[in-house]
Amino acid sequence: MASITKEIEMEILPFIRIYKDGSFDRLANSPIVPPSLDPDLETGVSSKDIVISQDLPISARLYLPKLDQTHLQKLPILVYFHGGGFFFESAFSHDHHRYLNSLVAQAQAVAVSVEYRLAPEHLLPIAYEDCWAALQWVASNSINSTTGSDCQEPWLNHADFKRLFIGGDSAGANIVHNMAMRAGVESLPGEVKILGAFLTHPYFWGSDAISGSEMDQPSASHTIMNKAVPNFVWNFVYPSAPGGIDNAMINPTFPGSPSLAGLGCSRLLVTLAEMDVMRGRGVAYYDAVRKSSWEGEAELVQVNGEDHAFHILHVYNQSAKDLIKRLASFLK
Template sequence: MDSSTTSELVLDFFPFVRVYKDGRVQKFQENDFVPPGVDPKTGVQSKDVVISPETNVSARVFLPKNTDPNQKFPLLIYIHGGAFVIESAFSSQYHNYLNSLVAEANVIAVSVDYRLAPEHLLPACYDDAWAVIQWVAFHANGGGPEPWLNDHADFGKVFLAGDSAGSTIAHYTVVRAGVDGLGSGLKLVGLVLVHPFFKNDEPDKLLHYICPDSSGFDDPRFNPAANLGLLSKLVCTKVLVVTAERDFLRQRGLTYYEALKNSELGGSVEMVVTNGEEHVFHLKNPNCENALTLLKRVASFMN
């Protein structure tokens, strides 16, 4: 194969990923890895669990500092962002954020590490998130494989949250729970979408490539606002949508918020707009005043 063929681009999503005609994938942001353990600042403990050995889907479980062996906490299932192609539940960015959020909200959390595109085309990440929520539900009767969930999770107060592409996955996971059901013992109370990465009517080369079976503009996995009927399938009773003034995806979050208000969702919809900030600023600069304010707002939503 000549060099002109091997160097020909079929997807250029710099500075995240490039895919070449010969199948080579080039990623520009390598995920670092932080081992689980006890966070010295918050006292939050964490451990890693394998959800599906066949697909290598894993999660990091976080337990807040406590002295009561019988204490129950609300349960948060968190899905990281990264445009479907980068980041990890085990990176320093998400490990540190979950430590802070778990401590502030006083919740137990399961942070999903799903398969990334384009090595794994969509809907792999959606299937992985669904596998994790089913794994969590298996603990509702106290007989699951993870003792922290059996002993400390309040399965009547379960929240899903995500940022950017993780918001996209989290939303559709809650829709799927409403359509397919989760069985008894698990109650999804709330959904938190931070700077959601939803599709609009503009062409999106990335989504077209990593999800070849997409139906286009009205695909409910990427454009909830085009599917008001499915919005009513959300099984949670309240939703928090977070946007930022300078976020390039802000309008998509606003459109989603308005669509939810006009749907038949039987619950409350809240919105938070952070002035002067950009996309996922709270992850890039977690100690700034606006990030700390947002952390407290998300925590209060779960309490």
């Protein structure tokens, strides 16, 4: 009897397995869950899925908190980019859906969680282009809003486009940085400006040693990812990146990278986890922003005893609840 076992080409465990025939298995995805127009029983948040672009294609999950019918004030708007190393997870996953329900309820914000295309089917920089197109689409709704007309997307009629935020976790936080840098150079429709950006456990890496960084982390057996994974993942999702692991999109503090003074937002919040192997990179990024001539307001929050993406994976833990509360406060 012939063997039906496929030969393995490479693995990034516990995330993905690639076979020599070109097929692959994503091993770490949380289940996809549907949205719910009926308010979530725990948070009161409603959600729905929309298509942003048929051509690219790009979709998103929208979240709307329970509205006080007696005080229909405009709400801040959050454009969110999910994590997953650019090659797994989804805006429609159980983990991110549960997390955004909680964040939207506490922040009393409208959220647009972007479903961008993933590697290896779509290598970077495609995800960056998808997310920029999504951000442009959100901002374009402001044009109708300022003329007194309804937005293209009805739920965005509740949004205050003067309070536009972007946020993300892990690879999504990397996207946040790169969207903010691009917004510092290219304008958004309707002259919309990004008020604030939050980066939770940002995926930054590089060949240069970071003082007080990776060498101080616990052993790989105690962390979600060991020190080899961030480098390996970047080469996997963006093999043609100019400069490789020192490309400015993954290593924004590398000499010769564009000045962080160009960040196109007014407020910045960087949140890190003590056990995260990439924590030191986040500290170095925050320090570099502070030392640049950027004129905004930056804040750093570090959570002891926790690992990468703990607030997504363990949303009911007290430390996760505290962090989500802090992010909600930032959006308010």
